Amino acid sequence: xxxxxxxxxxxxxxxxxxxxxxxxxxxxxxxxxxxxxxxxxxxxxxxxxxxxxxxxxxxxxxxxxxxxxxxxxxxxxxxxxxxxxxxxxxxxxxxxxxxxxxxxxxxxxxxxxxxxxxxxxxxxxxxxxxxxxxxxxxxxxxxxxxxxxxxxxxxxxxxxxxxxxxxxxxxxxxxxxxxxxxxxxxxxxxxxxxxxxxxxxxxxxxxxxxxxxxxxxxxxxxxxxxxxxxxxxxxxxxxxxxxxxxxxxxxxxxxxxxxxxxxxxxxxxxxxxxxxxxxxxx
Amino acid sequence: xxxxxxxxxxxxxxxxxxxxxxxxxxxxxxxxxxxxxxxxxxxxxxxxxxxxxxxxxxxxxxxxxxxxxxxxxxxxxxxxxxxxxxxxxxxxxxxxxxxxxxxxxxxxxxxxxxxxxxxxxxxxxxxxxxxxxxxxxxxxxxxxxxxxxxxxxxxxxxxxxxxxxxxxxxxxxxxxxxxxxxxxxxxxxxxxxxxxxxxxxxxxxxxxxxxxxxxxxxxxxxxxxxxxxxxxxxxxxxxxxxxxxxxxxxxxxxxxxxxxxxxxxxxxxxxxxxxxxxxxxxxxxxxxxxxxxxxxxxxxxxxxxxxxxxxxxxxxxxxxxxxxxxx
Numbered sequence: 001x002x003x004x005x006x007x008x009x010x011x012x013x014x015x016x017x018x019x020x021x022x023x024x025x026x027x028x029x030x031x032x033x034x035x036x037x038x039x040x041x042x043x044x045x046x047x048x049x050x051x052x053x054x055x056x057x058x059x060x061x062x063x064x065x066x067x068x069x070x071x072x073x074x075x076x077x078x079x080x081x082x083x084x085x086x087x088x089x090x091x092x093x094x095x096x097x098x099x100x101x102x103x104x105x106x107x108x109x110x111x112x113x114x115x116x117x118x119x120x121x122x123x124x125x126x127x128x129x130x131x132x133x134x135x136x137x138x139x140x141x142x143x144x145x146x147x148x149x150x151x152x153x154x155x156x157x158x159x160x161x162x163x164x165x166x167x168x169x170x171x172x173x174x175x176x177x178x179x180x181x182x183x184x185x186x187x188x189x190x191x192x193x194x195x196x197x198x199x200x201x202x203x204x205x206x207x208x209x210x211x212x213x214x215x216x217x218x219x220x221x222x223x224x225x226x227x228x229x230x231x232x233x234x235x236x237x238x239x240x241x242x243x244x245x246x247x248x249x250x251x252x253x254x255x256x257x258x259x260x261x262x263x264x265x266x267x268x269x270x271x272x273x274x275x276x277x278x279x280x281x282x
Numbered sequence: 283x284x285x286x287x288x289x290x291x292x293x294x295x296x297x298x299x300x301x302x303x304x305x306x307x308x309x310x311x312x313x314x315x316x317x318x319x320x321x322x323x324x325x326x327x328x329x330x331x332x333x334x335x336x337x338x339x340x341x342x343x344x345x346x347x348x349x350x351x352x353x354x355x356x357x358x359x360x361x362x363x364x365x366x367x368x369x370x371x372x373x374x375x376x377x378x379x380x381x382x383x384x385x386x387x388x389x390x391x392x393x394x395x396x397x398x399x400x401x402x403x404x405x406x407x408x409x410x411x412x413x414x415x416x417x418x419x420x421x422x423x424x425x426x427x428x429x430x431x432x433x434x435x436x437x438x439x440x441x442x443x444x445x446x447x448x449x450x451x452x453x454x455x456x457x458x459x460x461x462x463x464x465x466x467x468x469x470x471x472x473x474x475x476x477x478x479x480x481x482x483x484x485x486x487x488x489x490x491x492x493x494x495x496x497x498x499x500x501x502x503x504x505x506x507x508x509x510x511x512x513x514x515x516x517x518x519x520x521x522x523x524x525x526x527x528x529x530x531x532x533x534x535x536x537x538x539x540x541x542x543x544x545x546x547x548x549x550x551x552x553x554x555x556x557x558x559x560x561x562x563x564x565x566x567x568x569x570x571x572x573x574x575x576x577x578x579x580x581x582x583x584x585x586x587x588x589x590x591x592x593x594x595x596x597x598x599x600x601x602x603x604x605x606x607x608x609x
Contacts, residue, residue: 013426116305118540119592121584123547124565128581131569132317208432212551215434216569230435234555237438238446245442248435256430 007268014264020257028078031071039072039224040064047240058242060232066243070250073226077254080141081207085199087145088206092152093195097183099153100160107157114153122147126209130218137220140213144206155198159191193269197262204258211251226251288600295596299589304358306585310578311357336370366582367575369568376579380561384583386456387560390553391545393476394483399538402488406495406534407527413500421492428489433548437482437555444478451478454557479556483548487541494537498530532599539595543588 008014037043041064048059050066057067099110129143163169164187172182211227213219219228226247233243322340348356360367366376409421428436445453457463457471502508503526511521553562561580568576 116302116309119302119543119585119588120306120309121543121547121581121588123544124550124581124584127550127565127569128313128577131572131577132313132574134318204430208430211432212434215432215551216554216566218569227432230432230438234438237442241442241446244435244438248432248439251435252427252431255432256426259426259430 004268008264011264011267013260014267017257017260017264020253021261024074024078024254024257027071028074031068031074035065035068035071037068039069043068047236049240050242050246057246058240060229060240060243061236066229066246069224069229070226070247072224073229073247074250074254076137076220076223076225077207077210077251080137080144080210081203081258084141084144084148084206084210085202087141088148088202089152089195089199091145092149093156093188095149096153096156097160097188100157101164101179101183101187103161103164110153111157114150117147118150123209123212126213127216127218130213135213135218135220137223140210140218140220143213144209147209148202148206152195152198152202155194156191159194160187163187163190197266197269200258200262200265204255204262207251207255207258291600292597295593299593302589303586304362306582306589307358307361308354310361310582311354314578361582366579369573369576371571371573372576376576379564379576380579380583383559383561383564386558387546387549387553387562389472389476390479390483390558390560391549393480394487394549394552395538395545397480398484398487399491399534401484402491403495403527403531403534405488405492407499407522409492409496410499410503411522421496425489425492428485429493431486433482433486434551434555436485437479437552440478440482441555451475453478456559475558479552479558482555483545483552486548487538487545490541491534491538494534495530498533499526502526502529535595535599539592539599542591542595543584546584546587 042062043065044053044055044059044063046059046061046063048055048063050056050058053059055065055067057065057070060066060069095110095114099107126143126147129146130139133139133142160183169182169186172186177186210219210225211230214225214227215231215234217228217231219225229247230244233240233247237244322337364377366380368374369376369379372379405421405425409418412418441453444451452458452475456475457468458475461471463471508521508525511525516525549558549560550562550565552558553560554566557563561583565577565580568574568580
């Protein structure tokens, strides 16, 4: 663990990313305390530039506080990013583990299925899914998960494929342990590092996807989100640039931080591959 | 590769592409069935604007009174004969709507792709030649930045800077409305309108191609044949161009093929920001009007575009690199 931390620290970008991420997390936690009102509430005169009338980041076309919107939206973005990644990991790990461990026809079938999902343009699919199943936080999370699992399956399958013929796995097989037990307790723990690296990048991609969906008006109508704020400010950008610019900076910083942390994790977990900075196919 | 082998390869890929397209149609059918409400109400949208006559027509079109496998067959047959349904809102067949908008999208994605791949590879090569030095770090930071920025936000910022503040470029549409330009003047006008959307769409991919080109340049630079060239005294510039770049480009091209879908998906956002009259904007308008027949049509169209694009990349690859197996 100390060794891991030492290698992580060596990547300055990763440390910066971690610091930003902690600040983003704090914003999410402190939002209800610093802005103890609904982000939808009218707080003053519309179209106030940043710094005027107590609006740190200005007010929007309905006199709502942009800073409060961003702060309240943080939790939504982080939650959607996190939960959809967990769901995508569950799908991806299950399919990848089965394909890699079983091999043969099962492997073929699973990989065809995965390839198919990689062919379909993922953003268009996410838009169609959310539109047809009506926009809500659940449909958004599910749609993002459905378009994000294929890379996980590929990575997990490759790991399982190479680990299943190793001696400790064969030993467990000889001992008569069940397949599921072998997959979960013997192979999976040894395949964790690439999954961890991949998942930090997936959270980043999920946050981008969520913001794009709510920008198009497919966000949860009851929740304030960064993408929605940018979409709302789009038509009045000549009048009030701050409405779209600040939420965008929030998205940018969060996603950048997650990518940087992902690279740091990659360096720390795969020291041998550190030079070939992971280019992850999303 | 011999002509016969190439033909066999082509036939195989065509069959595979056809199967994928069929799978997409079946997938769409399943999607409509899984949605809440019956397919007619899904297609008609939830705004309640559809009249009873239209609903009845839709139910008949889907054959909802017949067994499931017959419904599937009706649906597949419809789409494969390019009958993508009817847009009740626009009073036009979906296929016509898409067909009218497709050239604008192809122009936009094509321009964005050319910009992304040329600038991206140039940046990646520049970074790889200066590994570890400040220029490399700067290029890596640029790539990371664009990789983390929402594409629609980049578009809005560019509009803000180049249209609102500097007033250099138009921010809206594909040509100047009412100018009635023809010939070269028209082309120049479209070109001016194209700059901002194409750059917006291209920047994200530029970041990816730059990182990919950098990594693959570094990998190839380590190999024996490059060392041999150095030992033979081949000038540095020529080694980069003739030996390293040539081999390093293959993974970039492969990846570009895989990414075709992302490019088309991104065009929904970019066309929305810039009111570019392509199928992305069509999809956005369909979303606003809950016109799901059009939305599904756009989905099918983009998926087929990706399949076609992958087919072309596969073939290019087979022609360029004789080692590619016919599998």
